[in-house]
Amino acid sequence: MMTGAIDIKPTESELEILQILWEKERCTVREVHEILEKNKDAGYTTTLKLMQIMHEKGLVSRDTSAKTHIYKALVNQQKTQQHLVSRMINNVFNGSASRMVMQALGNHKASKEELDAIKQYLDDLSKK
Amino acid sequence: MMTGAIDIKPTESELEILQILWEKERCTVREVHEILEKNKDAGYTTTLKLMQIMHEKGLVSRDTSAKTHIYKALVNQQKTQQHLVSRMINNVFNGSASRMVMQALGNHKASKEELDAIKQYLDDLSKK
DNA sequence: ATAAATCTACGAATGTATTCGTACAATGCA
DNA sequence: TGCATTGTACGAATACATTCGTAGATTTAT
Structure with missing residues (x-):
């Protein structure tokens, strides 16, 4: 559907x-x-x-x-964000999400808390 | 400069x-x-x-x-990517790199190797 | 050498994003 | 009540992205 x-x-x-x-x-x-x-x-x-x-x-x-x-x-925030991110990954990073992620992190200095949140998130992803 | x-x-x-x-x-x-x-x-x-x-x-x-x-x-690939990612973080994610990263990863199913590469990258970032 | 194929230049049409001025209706206040 | 303020509707100007047709030059192949 x-x-x-x-x-x-x-x-x-x-x-x-x-x-x-x-x-x-x-x-x-x-x-x-x-x-x-x-x-x-x-x-x-x-x-x-x-x-x-x-x-x-x-x-x-x-x-x-x-x-x-x-x-x-009327449009959903999450869905819109997802859509736009996907497009960027395809348009700008040849479809490689990880390359974009590294580019984003390398650039945009995230705080320690943010980095930890991301690690946590990655661990959860791995377990699935 | x-x-x-x-x-x-x-x-x-x-x-x-x-x-x-x-x-x-x-x-x-x-x-x-x-x-x-x-x-x-x-x-x-x-x-x-x-x-x-x-x-x-x-x-x-x-x-x-x-x-x-x-x-x-003539334009540099890295610089262009960085620029576009930054703009997206600001335009779409209110300046939060980590929120974009999670959105990207949650969506775009990265491979185990990719996830590991990102973890490695995060660890390197933390050490600095 | 001549015809076909390949290439660039150029102009124009179309679609869409963005901006603003003006007109006019509704509201609030002196 | 009458005037200033605030709001919407609408049309138009401007800018830019995208697409394509046509003309003319150059190269290739017969």
Whole structure:
């Protein structure tokens, strides 16, 4: 059985918004916009338009019962992340997950706790 | 000191081509095209145009001394991979490398050898 | 030498992402 | 009540990625 979304492919801007929605659950455009503004520089109607497009695409749901609409993420965070990671492994690392993992760790200095968590995870994987 | 390419951002099509060039070192358009054709369906002039654009952007070098031009990758594989992985960690995983790593491993079934290699790598990291 | 095959250059069409201005409706407040 | 604020809708401009057709030059093979 196929599980819906085969072609999850949010754009960069859409991902920025999705991250906020995953975090906060329910958001108005203004709330999202104010968070975005911290890191980038765009007008309010730009954010509005993006979120409207995301709604058209089915990435988010929208409650229009009040004047100020309420948005929620419709795509699952885990699934989206998985999908994007898989694509990167194929597109950029010729399908080798381990090469990507090492690249990620070598670069992005993880904390000791994080490294331990990963080790634990690896051990669990091995036992299966 | 800044190290050159701050905005490495090859498109998907460009990455497909770069992977081939990283593998084969020197390539004609036809060679690249024949490899691409196995997985996708596009005309020869499409590949040609893409590689010309990549040349304009400085992603590849080109030897035009003969009728059939020879292309080589100009951007470094490691650096490009690092850059893209970092972007994904930030864009998709809120900056958490470990969360991405686990997502990658949980999904993409690595072999026992791969897992061992990663463990080894983690141990080396811890010792530093 | 001539025709076929191969190659590059170029322009144009299409699709999509991103951005913003303007118009207009609803709301809140003086 | 009337004006300022806040919100949505919509259209359009811009930028870029992708695709392909056609023209013209060069090489190859007959």
